[in-house]
Amino acid sequence: MAVNVEKTKSKHKGLKVLGIVIGIILAVAIVAEIFISVVIRPVDDSSEKAVAVGGMIVSDTVDFKSDSAKGLEKNPVIRMMQMIWRFCYDGDMKKHADQTPPVVDEVKDIAYIDDGNRYHKLDVYYPQNLSADEKLPVVIDIHGGGWMYAEKNLNEYYCKAIADRGYVVFNLSYRLVPDVTVNEQLQDVACALKWIQENMDAYPCDTEHILLTGDSAGGQLAAYSAVLLQSAELREIFGTVDAGMEIDALVLTSPVPYMKDGALSVYTKLLWGSDYKSKATYNYMNLDEIIDYAKFPPTYLITSSGDSLAHDQTVKTAQLLESKGVEYVLKDYEKHNGKSLVHVFSVLYPFDDIGSSTIDEALDFYDSIIEK
Secondary structure, eight states: OOOOOOHHHHHHHHHHHHHHHHHHHHHHHHHHHHHHHHTTEETTTTSTTTTOOOTTTOOSSSOOGGGGTTTTTOOOHHHHHHHHHHHHHHHHHHHHHHHOOOEEEEEEEEEEEOSSHHHHTEEEEOOOOOOOTOOOOOOOOOOOOOTBBGGGGHHHHHHHHTTTTTEEEEEEEOOOOSSSSSHHHHHHHHHHHHHHHGGGTTTTTEEEEEEEETTTHHHHHHHHHHTTOOOOOHHHHOOOOOOOOOOEEEEESSSSOBBBSSSTTTHHHGGOOOGGSSSTGGGGSBBTTTTGSOOOOOEEEEEETTTTTHHHHHHHHHHHHHHHOOOEEEEEEBEEEEEEEETTHHOOOTTSHHHHHHHHHHHHHHHHHHOO
């Protein structure tokens, strides 16, 4: 029987090449896994190296993890995003280093839940040299960070910029995925709002006028909280406390309140837990699924042509409010001085001319609601 030597050699060569390719892929995967594991390795919450990324802070005295988020820390998408958010921290700290915030009175690291958890704290800012009886409108801010990153210090300069304009600003942290899910974050925010409602009299607050604001993930949390404040039925489903608060308006900067839709949903659905489909909150993961449970407050929406993460979701939110007859303003900014304006530009750069004017216009909207 004749043997086709050339064909056999070609086959062996092909198998050898395939083996080399597979070997390279495996080697790259192993190196990538080692690199990710090193980058996202947890550190103690008392360490100066601790970075506010979900799953990357541990403690001997505080239990950061929730049973609702069980298994999320092993998900490859979540692990990849932990690494990405870890590197975002360095960039954001550099932005802060290049900025000089105004000097305002501040009270920092107030525990709204007294459990030792660093994420259960808030700060308060207000202008200096107020008279004893002077009362200012209230702004409550919820930071962004993809539900997995940051704490209140990320938005500190933004909040001080608002306070300097004549407001009392509460700036709050909340626990992060994958230690918890979005549902537990909403529970944290509700507890913070309850604490604020019960303690506003200790600060120069006009308790009758409250604006709730948030950017990106914080925009989603703010929009949802505005509904949960009014709906006992949804509070039972989400397990949130009744904060007993009424708000006048919302300012949502690049919000992402549609977590089951679009390309981002590969990531955002997981943030409700590995078993998100079996949870009671599954039918309420998009804003259009909860908006009818409350009278949605007047809303000011901010996005930009360079907002690749949330432009479409912000416009979609405006369309939903239009369809429901909600009072709203959509500010969709084009390029400024020939440059695209990035995701949450006014929060990241509150002292740039465009960032500053954007904040002014949003607060003008709040003031117009108060004056009605």
